[in-house]
Amino acid sequence: MNRWLQKHSRLRSAGILGAFFVCLCFVAIGTAQATEPGPVISIVVDGRGVDSDVLPLKQNGRMLVPIRVIGEATGAQVTYDATNRRVAFNQKGEHVSLDINSRLAYVNGKRVTLETAPIIVNKRTLVPLRFVSEALGYQVEWDALASVAHVQTKPVEDRAVSVPEAGNPYVVQQKDTLGAIALRHGTTMSAIKQNNYLSGDQLTVGQILFLPHAAKKAEHPLSSKVGDQRLLGKGYSFPFDDASWYEPYGDSFGSDREWTESNSGSVRRHEGIDIMAPKGTPVYSVSDGTINRVGWNTYGGWRVNITDKNGQFRMYYAHLSAYAPGLRIGGEVKAGQLIGFVGDTGYGGTGTVGMFAPHLHFGLYRNDNGRAVDPYDYLRFWEQKKVVSLFA
The missing domain is CATH 3.30.457.10 (Copper amine oxidase-like, N-terminal domain)
Structure with a gap:
């Protein structure tokens, strides 16, 4: 993250919520x-x-x-x-x-x-x-x-909501209007607005609209925009649960980042999406898979890399404050399994914190060539399939 984020990002104050806690894996104290x-x-x-x-x-x-x-x-x-x-x-x-x-x-x-x-x-x-x-x-x-x-310690009040019908995603095109989209797909403006929780009629190019169940198949489906349709399958979920708060996020993939390990002043390319959230927010695995890296990274702080079960992609979760117990290289994880917690670690030697506001950096890489893939559209799709809180 740029230092601009450290100065200008504002997280909603989570406050210190009254409560009691705890537990750990089945091992003796100190081991x-x-x-x-x-x-x-x-x-x-x-x-x-x-x-x-x-x-x-x-x-x-x-x-x-x-x-x-x-x-x-x-x-x-x-x-x-x-x-x-x-x-x-x-x-x-x-x-x-x-x-x-x-x-x-x-x-x-x-x-x-x-x-x-x-x-x-x-x-x-x-x-x-x-x-x-x-x-x-x-x-x-x-x-x-x-x-x-x-x-x-109290009822979950601000539970996030997913759209009722998420199986028919449409990508907004140039000159699209809500009325025209509704007419072409045999539905109504009000039905689209209700399904997507839209308060107005304004659209942006590239926006994802989830068409109602009775609508025709999307003329410009999300699958035609993204690079790999396999990531739109049922086996993937969003990295936060439905009770977690996080800031609305944009597509920061490819943007400039000024901090480098050499402090040479050079600019590097951002290879993921940053989702700002309070420190300690639980982070969940997007997919079934195998842990191939875990521990400290100069840029990512406490991070974990997970190769999906098909061996096609690696998911990168960075800047964590801590891990869930028992993570290890070669360990198997399930989609929706809690793996760590949002933090502000990285940009320095082991234990460095506070170089930016707390957030989850999520990266997506092809496993065959290590090339970074923009995960933004996938995250927007997975956002409709959040992990259900234990206190639902």
Whole structure:
């Protein structure tokens, strides 16, 4: 990204949403980080990845998480009575107390029995995730494919919507009008506007319109514009889910980029599409495939490359803040699998952050010759097939 973006890009303030969190893959504390390609996040709270300096722990089939993260991520008041070795949580009139190494706990004064007792590991107090979060009124879902726990503290309000009928995409041509398109395809202006959530009649050349179900087959279909129709198949999805917020994006493929590793002042060509989104926004694999690169890259920061299952294309996800647990070279992923989180890493040595506003850089490359392909039209098509949030 150019430094212009750093100065002028404005992301919507996501705020710090109250919540509780967590979970990680099934490994002992302290051993996972040594095998991971970079920072790992196993906690998503209200749609944002939450970092923790102490790994959660699985014990007796239940996940235990550090109380510090609970307090910071949820806004709950957390107290610890060292004399009685008791942890207490207070939030919105709910009171939960637990004793270290005891399966007895109290919710608003009512005694309950835990399946797993709180424990102290490496001077950190860990408590059961599901019990505490549900006692405080939160929803908890476990993403087994990604080994990530999701906690939702309030209803998802700004869920993105996809067009009702996305199977007949039309590419707007020179001199096209909404009325003319409707007439030629045996439909109405209002039906096209309703299907595409258009508030006005103005069109731009190259715009994709999804024609209603009853319309004739598009005279200028998207398949005639893009280079490979296979990427328009059912096995691909958008890299953000339907509950994630991101800025409207344009086609930045081929634009100039001034930063180079040599700092020579030369200008290079941008080989992808930048989608601005809050740091920690979950990123999903566009397709089934195999990881062929993962780890730090001077330009892309924490990044992952995935070759699609047909071996035709490589998808490049860059500037991540962290990965989902367990990513490794040669590992298999599924379309719609959570693989990482939006960040602002890159443009320097390992760990460099803050050179630009947080965003996902998505690149698409032919696997046979390594040539970059403009992914813009594919993304617009995949945008109608977002991953469904666990709290739908």
